[in-house]
Amino acid sequence: xxxxxxxxxxxxxxxxxxxxxxxxxxxxxxxxxxxxxxxxxxxxxxxxxxxxxxxxxxxxxxxxxxxxxxxxxxxxxxxxxxxxxxxxxxxxxxxxxxxxxxxxxxxxxxxx
Amino acid sequence: xxxxxxxxxxxxxxxxxxxxxxxxxxxxxxxxxxxxxxxxxxxxxxxxxxxxxxxxxxxxxxxxxxxxxxxxxxxxxxxxxxxxxxxxxxxxxxxxxxxxxxxxxxxxx
Numbered sequence: 001x002x003x004x005x006x007x008x009x010x011x012x013x014x015x016x017x018x019x020x021x022x023x024x025x026x027x028x029x030x031x032x033x034x035x036x037x038x039x040x041x042x043x044x045x046x047x048x049x050x051x052x053x054x055x056x057x058x059x060x061x062x063x064x065x066x067x068x069x070x071x072x073x074x075x076x077x078x079x080x081x082x083x084x085x086x087x088x089x090x091x092x093x094x095x096x097x098x099x100x101x102x103x104x105x106x107x108x109x110x111x112x
Numbered sequence: 113x114x115x116x117x118x119x120x121x122x123x124x125x126x127x128x129x130x131x132x133x134x135x136x137x138x139x140x141x142x143x144x145x146x147x148x149x150x151x152x153x154x155x156x157x158x159x160x161x162x163x164x165x166x167x168x169x170x171x172x173x174x175x176x177x178x179x180x181x182x183x184x185x186x187x188x189x190x191x192x193x194x195x196x197x198x199x200x201x202x203x204x205x206x207x208x209x210x211x212x213x214x215x216x217x218x219x220x221x
Contacts, residue, residue, distance in 0.1 A: 104154065
């Protein structure tokens with residue numbers, strides 16, 4: 001497996017609290033992605049990054065922000081968690097936007 | 113990003129039967145990728161198709177990219193219990209990778 005580590009792997013948080021998920025890679029890939037996975041919806045892109053400090057929104061970006069201050073780290077922040085953000089979050093990396101993506105193990109987030 | 117529709121959403125087959133999942137787009141795709149996700153796991157890359165009409169095989173799996181590059185299919189011959197999981201297609205562009213909703217395959221022994 002590619003060197004991708006997501007942390008934490010599981011988290012339960014209360015509505016209204018901020019939450020940060022971390023994705024760390026050791027592959028030096030330029031592209032990093034955050035997806036959420038919900039039953040019936042597949043994998044939906046939240047935000048992506050194409051370089052340090054270069055990020056852009058995906059199709060479900062409302063309520064989320066990201067930062068990438070180093071090549072290896074891509075952080076996803078839920079500003080004020082809501083129950084609708086209960087999901088499994090996957091980080092992925094790729095060499096370019098048109099090459100295969102490697103996924104992390106996922107973070108299961110529950111907002112109560 | 114490009115949108116891709118995937119059907120069916122679920123498929124139950126008896127072990128030994130064939131299985132096919134389809135991926136369709138209203139726009140021309142530059143490439144299509146296929147991933148497999150085992151229950152409780154993360155998506156794992158299977159293959160990428162780039163050329164119009166391209167066909168690639170991996171053992172019992174056959175992948176096709178349509179002539180117009182707007183659709184693709186994954187066919188599994190003689191399914192086995194190890195094929196259980198969700199199969200996703202994904203459309204790659206310069207910066208984004210957009211996934212279909214997936215087909216969840218159940219193989220009954």
